[in-house]
Amino acid sequence: MRRDIFQAIADPTRRAIIALIALQAMTPNAIAENFNTTRQSVSKHLRILTECELVKQEQQGREIYYSLEVEKIKEVDQWVSQFRKLWETRFNQLDDVLSTLKQQQK
Amino acid sequence: MRRDIFQAIADPTRRAIIALIALQAMTPNAIAENFNTTRQSVSKHLRILTECELVKQEQQGREIYYSLEVEKIKEVDQWVSQFRKLWETRFNQLDDVLSTLKQQQK
């Protein structure tokens, strides 16, 4: 199933899961222990994160380790970058104003 | 009302609105013309965007001009940045592997 990454990171619990498994791969049970919710609920979140390829899984015996697909977050970074130049130019414009004022003081 | 910026940018129409008013301030009617939806629907989106301070409004007569509060997007940038170092170190690790292979070839 195709899924939107922005919709995936909209939920605060999912963002917490992402931050958690960014450091090390974890099983659903281990993840659920960190939240005030059931394992099945975490499992649903992991399914959504997997569907948009934000998370990859690796089976080990009867356990499944989930870890973050860091590269995927670049998609969010790319979206942000179109506005980054805006706040940079705004900064530059402020710079211009300041240097103009400085000129006038001379 | 307090609102989560990640929940605000989850909707594709809202992201389109953000991109639209990033360049110039626009009225709800003008914005709605760019989408296949009603003005009232756009108005609801603008309300959500305003609630999380992603958008500011300026009244001019009976028209209200909406424009982007670019600075607010830095919050998303900050969230991304915690993972940016991860994909940078991953790149460095790949670098290490490559240089090790090069060493062995000598």
Place this chain on the structure above:
DNA sequence: AACTTGCGAAACCGAATGGTTGCACATACA
């Protein structure tokens, strides 16, 4: 003063969301 225009708010509706509970199944262990 009557009419038009631009807008937000409220009421309503179908669809999606996030959570829980119960179940089925595979893997490990006695």
Place this chain on the structure above:
DNA sequence: TGTATGTGCAACCATTCGGTTTCGCAAGTT
């Protein structure tokens, strides 16, 4: 083989979401 453990999935439920329609109001226009 029987039992415990780790997991995904389906069914169900209350809530939220995104959209439309209707309305009221303020600002212009005639």
